Amino acid sequence: MREKIxxxxxxxxxxxxxxxxxxxxxxxxxxxxxxxxxYKGETLGLVGESGCGKSTLGRTIVRLYEPTAGQIIFxxxxxxxxxxxxxxxxRQEMQLIFQDPYSSLNPRMNVxxxxxEAMLAHKLVSKAEYEDRVVDIIEKCxxxxxxxxxxxxxxxxxxxxxxGVARALALNPEFIVxxxxxxxxxxxxxxxxxxxxxxxxxxxxxxxxxxSHDLSVVKHISDRIGVMYLGSIIxxxxxxxxxxxxxxxxxxALMAAIPEPDPRKIKKMEAIKGEIPxxxxxxxxxxxxxxxxxxxxxCKEEVPxxxxxxxxxxxxxxxxxxx
Amino acid sequence: xxxxxxxxxTTTTPRLxxxxxxxxxxxxxxxxxxxxxxxxxxxxxxxxxxxxPMIFSFNLWRTMELDAGTAxxxxxxxxxxxxxxxxxxxxxxxxxxxxxxxxRQSHFEDFIEQNELDDLYTQEDINQLFAxxxxxxxxxxxxxxxxxxxxxxxxxxxxxxxxxxxxxxxxDRQGRDVMFRLFYGGRISLIVGLLSATLTVSLGTVVxxxxxxxxxxxxxxxxxxxxxxxxxxxxxxxxxxxxxxRWVPSERTLLVVVFVVGILSWPGLARVVRGxxxxxxxxxxxxxxxxxxxxxxxxxxxxxLPNVLAYIIVSATxxxxxxxxxxxxxxxxxxxxxxxxxxxxxxxxxxxxxxxFREYLWMWIPPGVMIMLTVVSVNLLGEGLRDALDPxxxx
Ligand SMILES: Nc1ncnc2c1ncn2[C@@H]1O[C@H](COP(=O)(O)OP(=O)(O)O)[C@@H](O)[C@H]1O
Ligand code: SF4
Ligand SMILES: [Mg+2]
Numbered sequence: 001m002r003e004k005i006x007x008x009x010x011x012x013x014x015x016x017x018x019x020x021x022x023x024x025x026x027x028x029x030x031x032x033x034x035x036x037x038x039y040k041g042e043t044l045g046l047v048g049e050s051g052c053g054k055s056t057l058g059r060t061i062v063r064l065y066e067p068t069a070g071q072i073i074f075x076x077x078x079x080x081x082x083x084x085x086x087x088x089x090x091r092q093e094m095q096l097i098f099q100d101p102y103s104s105l106n107p108r109m110n111v112x113x114x115x116x117e118a119m120l121a122h123k124l125v126s127k128a129e130y131e132d133r134v135v136d137i138i139e140k141c142x143x144x145x146x147x148x149x150x151x152x153x154x155x156x157x158x159x160x161x162x163x164g165v166a167r168a169l170a171l172n173p174e175f176i177v178x179x180x181x182x183x184x185x186x187x188x189x190x191x192x193x194x195x196x197x198x199x200x201x202x203x204x205x206x207x208x209x210x211x212s213h214d215l216s217v218v219k220h221i222s223d224r225i226g227v228m229y230l231g232s233i234i235x236x237x238x239x240x241x242x243x244x245x246x247x248x249x250x251x252x253a254l255m256a257a258i259p260e261p262d263p264r265k266i267k268k269m270e271a272i273k274g275e276i277p278x279x280x281x282x283x284x285x286x287x288x289x290x291x292x293x294x295x296x297x298x299c300k301e302e303v304p305x306x307x308x309x310x311x312x313x314x315x316x317x318x319x320x321x322x323x
Numbered sequence: 324x325x326x327x328x329x330x331x332x333t334t335t336t337p338r339l340x341x342x343x344x345x346x347x348x349x350x351x352x353x354x355x356x357x358x359x360x361x362x363x364x365x366x367x368x369x370x371x372x373x374x375x376p377m378i379f380s381f382n383l384w385r386t387m388e389l390d391a392g393t394a395x396x397x398x399x400x401x402x403x404x405x406x407x408x409x410x411x412x413x414x415x416x417x418x419x420x421x422x423x424x425x426x427r428q429s430h431f432e433d434f435i436e437q438n439e440l441d442d443l444y445t446q447e448d449i450n451q452l453f454a455x456x457x458x459x460x461x462x463x464x465x466x467x468x469x470x471x472x473x474x475x476x477x478x479x480x481x482x483x484x485x486x487x488x489x490x491x492x493x494x495d496r497q498g499r500d501v502m503f504r505l506f507y508g509g510r511i512s513l514i515v516g517l518l519s520a521t522l523t524v525s526l527g528t529v530v531x532x533x534x535x536x537x538x539x540x541x542x543x544x545x546x547x548x549x550x551x552x553x554x555x556x557x558x559x560x561x562x563x564x565x566x567x568x569r570w571v572p573s574e575r576t577l578l579v580v581v582f583v584v585g586i587l588s589w590p591g592l593a594r595v596v597r598g599x600x601x602x603x604x605x606x607x608x609x610x611x612x613x614x615x616x617x618x619x620x621x622x623x624x625x626x627x628l629p630n631v632l633a634y635i636i637v638s639a640t641x642x643x644x645x646x647x648x649x650x651x652x653x654x655x656x657x658x659x660x661x662x663x664x665x666x667x668x669x670x671x672x673x674x675x676x677x678x679x680f681r682e683y684l685w686m687w688i689p690p691g692v693m694i695m696l697t698v699v700s701v702n703l704l705g706e707g708l709r710d711a712l713d714p715x716x717x718x
Contacts (some may be wrong), residue, residue, distance in 0.1 A: 060650035064614055091616035108344050108629040117625075118615035151343060167611065 004215045005175055005207050006061070008040040011070035013060045017280065029279050030056040032231035034307060036314070043201065043208040045222030047215055047254070049276060053231040054211045058177040061209065062088055062094045074175070080100055092122060095168035099180040101160035105152040111138060112148040115166045122171060140165040140203070142196050158189035165197065169204065177209045182217060199263050215258055219243065227251050233306065237313040247309060247320040249292050286318065292321050351711040357524025358707015364700030368693070371510035379503045386499050387507070387663055404431070486685050493685040496673065505689050507664035512647055512694070519646035524639045527592025534593065535600030536623065546597070551588035557587055565658035576661045580653055584646050592638045599631045633712030640705035644698040651694050654678050667694050
């Protein structure tokens with residue numbers, strides 16, 4: 001029996017936007033009714049085009065944001081409305097790895113402070129043990145002990161991301177949201193960092209929610225993959241199933257866009273046409289209907305349910321399995 | 324920048340010394356010739372105004388307590404008092420005013436030679452003053468005056484002297500050494516600049532910091548308030564405040580100037596600090612502090628402040644130049660630091676008199692040059708600091 005670590009139930013995150021002084025305030029539906037479950041020890045990949053709400057979802061789960069609606073159940077506790085004191089405790093169990101290796105490290109702090117600050121803030125170590133702990137962690141993240149006194153500007157992008165990972169690990173969390181941790185890195189460096197993260201997962205017993213817009217990166221590291229479109233997860237299943245048997249037309253289109261090394265396999269579908277609709281005035285019914293080649297009348301009126309069509313294969317399409 | 328391109332940690336040698344951002348800024352500053360010139364110039368000026376006045380005789384220092392007009396009046400009144408002459412208030416007032424006029428507007432040599440004293444006061448006045456004394460009363464009064472003035476550090480018979488061996492920059496209208504007043508006045512001008520800049524920076528940093536950090540309604544309120552302050556026309560406002568503060572004793576007028584300049588010039592810095600903090604808050608490392616559960620105090624003092632400090636230092640430096648200029652402007656209009664206390668601004672004020680402007684260049688050109696040198700060196704220093712501290716460079 002797999003042990004649940006996180007349950008996300010109908011979570012929404014809307015941001016108010018005010019366009020003009022006298023106009024009615026509008027809302028960006030950055031995350032719009034997302035539900036899924038994560039199990040201990042797994043890596044769940046989250047893919048989707050830029051702007052579809054991946055980061056917002058990740059940040060809402062780690063409670064950098066408060067959800068507009070819905071529940072986030074972490075280890076059987078509903079954390080969705082927790083406030084300052086309880087949140088501080090939660091920080092020791094959930095962490096976030098950031099995307100930008102440049103802006104995510106304070107340029108005026110050395111590695112020792114960057115990685116160690118949180119340990120002191122949470123009183124996890126005494127001042128005496130502190131430096132050893134920092135060295136220990138950064139060495140596990142592939143840096144050297146003599147790096148502790150250096151400043152971020154003295155490192156390459158890949159090394160900076162390693163520092164970011166070390167910082168997240170300093171509090172010894174169980175669950176980590178990695179928000180595009182390798183997207184800003186050179187392809188050659190990407191796999192080094194991914195392999196390191198994979199190794200750390202086993203060593204520390206971590207579960208990852210791994211966000212990326214790059215299918216090949218997600219494929220490399222994930223056990224299961226969720227596909228996001230315009231604030232919602234539209235398909236979620238195991239890695240192999242998703243690649244071999246995508247059920248949602250959007251996923252199919254994404255797969256078709258990956259360069260295919262085997263020319264005998266015929267592409268099912270051409271790249272998606274049209275623009276992504278605005279996430280302020282989202283399309284009615286199925287959000288993908290403005291671009292879906294299989295669109296029918298019902299798609300414009302009824303929101304397709306996110307249902308478990310086959311075992312462990314969730315999809316939100318009226319005609320999934322029939323296409 | 325010494326960026327290490329390769330991700331392989333083994334390629335970076337342990338010998339590479341860790342260089343903190345402040346160290347880098349210092350190294351960069353040392354390489355900046357212009358900034359060094361500015362910094363050295365400013366340092367020399369500061370040293371000059373501290374040391375040079377100490378070389379002069381103690382007597383000169385006493386000229387700071389009174390100006391010649393007041394000194395003369397009180398001398399005469401004292402000696403009258405000694406002789407048991409009764410003085411009514413009305414007489415005392417006209418007496419003071421007339422001497423003031425004499426001292427401020429006339430040439431002291433004329434004053435001595437032409438017996439102006441006799442012209443000013445009718446024989447009757449003087450007889451009344453020295454009832455019973457027959458001898459040339461005008462002369463007696465003059466002698467008393469000069470003896471007592473010298474005791475106060477004035478050498479009226481030595482007024483308006485061009486630069487010489489004794490007085491390198493000549494003497495002013497009241498016979499005081501210009502060089503002494505120039506450097507002593509420099510103290511006043513620099514203190515005004517330093518204090519106003521401190522006040523401006525404190526107000527600007529606090530208001531901008533609170534505004535940017537807490538945001539929301541407080542931010543909206545503070546920024547509207549800053550706009551209002553900023554829209555106050557500086558000069559008329561200063562003139563009004565200074566005029567309203569006329570009752571302040573002259574040794575404190577410089578505090579009024581500091582206060583006025585400081586109170587009116589913080590909004591610019593407040594906006595910059597607020598903008599910086601807003602953009603820092605968007606940086607992922609600030610979000611990281613939140614997710615790491617770092618306390619508010621640490622977030623402000625360890626993460627935000629060190630990253631805006633560069634802007635604050637630069638703006639303090641540049642603000643100081645501005646404050647010195649403002650003080651000069653105010654004092655030139657007769658609204659700033661009041662004589663007998665010298666400041667560069669009120670020394671230039673002497674050039675209002677056309678004789679001084681045309682013939683006694685040594686009285687007003689040196690303070691002008693000093694203002695220029697100070698402001699230029701402070702600005703060069705500020706720009707050098709700005710280049711050296713640019714946080715974008717140490718990413
Ligand atoms: N703090 C915010 N305020 C307003 N809108 C936001 C905010 N954060 C994200 N958004 C909007 O929400 C949408 C999703 O953004 P994001 O979650 O960053 O997408 P992704 O990470 O998938 O690229 C975007 O349209 C973005 O403009
Ligand atoms: S519900 Fe309709 S529009 Fe939406 S993906 Fe399925 S077929 Fe396309
Ligand atoms: Mg993102």
